[in-house]
Amino acid sequence: MDKIVIEGGVRLHGTVKVSGAKNAALPIIASALLAEGDHVVRNVPDLADVRTMGRLLAHMGCAFERSGDHHAASIRVPATVLPEAPYELVKTMRASVVVLGPLVARWGKARVSLPGAAPSAPAPSTCT
Numbered sequence: 001m002d003k004i005v006i007e008g009g010v011r012l013h014g015t016v017k018v019s020g021a022k023n024a025a026l027p028i029i030a031s032a033l034l035a036e037g038d039h040v041v042r043n044v045p046d047l048a049d050v051r052t053m054g055r056l057l058a059h060m061g062c063a064f065e066r067s068g069d070h071h072a073a074s075i076r077v078p079a080t081v082l083p084e085a086p087y088e089l090v091k092t093m094r095a096s097v098v099v100l101g102p103l104v105a106r107w108g109k110a111r112v113s114l115p116g117a118a119p120s121a122p123a124p125s126t127c128t
Contacts, residue, residue, distance in 0.1 A: 020045045020071060026095045029053050031060070032075040039077065042070040052093045056085055060099075080107075087113035107122035 006012065020043035030053070039114040044050055046066070050073070054064035060083070063076035083103040090096030094115050103110035 018103045019043070022047050022049055023095070025050060025073075026053055027098045028058070029075065029103055030074055030098040032077055033057075033060075033081065034106055036077050039075045041075070044071050044073045046071065049093050049095060051058060052089065053095075056089045056093075056096065056099065057068055059086065060084070082128050083107050083110045085110075085112040089116050 001103050022045055025041065025044045026049060028041050029044070029050070032041075044066075050066075054066070054073070057064045057075060060081040061078050062081060063074075066072070066073045067074065081103075085096055085099055090113050093114065096115055099110055102113045102114070
C-alpha cells in the first residue's frame with residue numbers, strides 16, 4: 001500500500017479536492033429514472049462505466065450530457081422510457097443492475113441483461 005510520510009516540524013494547511021467515486025455515482029445517476037424531468041449530478045468521475053451508463057440511459061430514451069463544470073452529469077428523463085438494458089450495453093459494466101430497481105419501482109417492469117452472461121441466455125433479472 002502506498003503511503004505519504006511527512007517529516008519536519010511544519011504544520012500542514014491547505015485544501016484537497018476529493019474526486020467523486022464511480023461506485024457512488026452510478027446508483028445516483030440511475031436513481032434519476034425515478035422521476036420525470038431534469039436532474040444534475042455533480043462530482044461524477046469521467047470513467048468508462050459512467051459513459052456506458054450515459055449510453056444506457058440514452059437507449060432507454062433519456063438525454064445524458066456531461067459538462068466540465070463540477071464534473072456534472074445532466075440527465076433528462078421523459079415521461080416514458082424503454083425499460084430494458086440490452087447485453088450489448090451492459091456486458092462491460094457490472095453495475096448495470098443498478099437501473100433495475102428504479103425501472104421496476106416506476107414502471108413496474110424491467111429487462112436488464114446480466115454483465116458477463118451469454119447474449120443468447122435468458123436474462124434472469126427480468127422483472128415484472
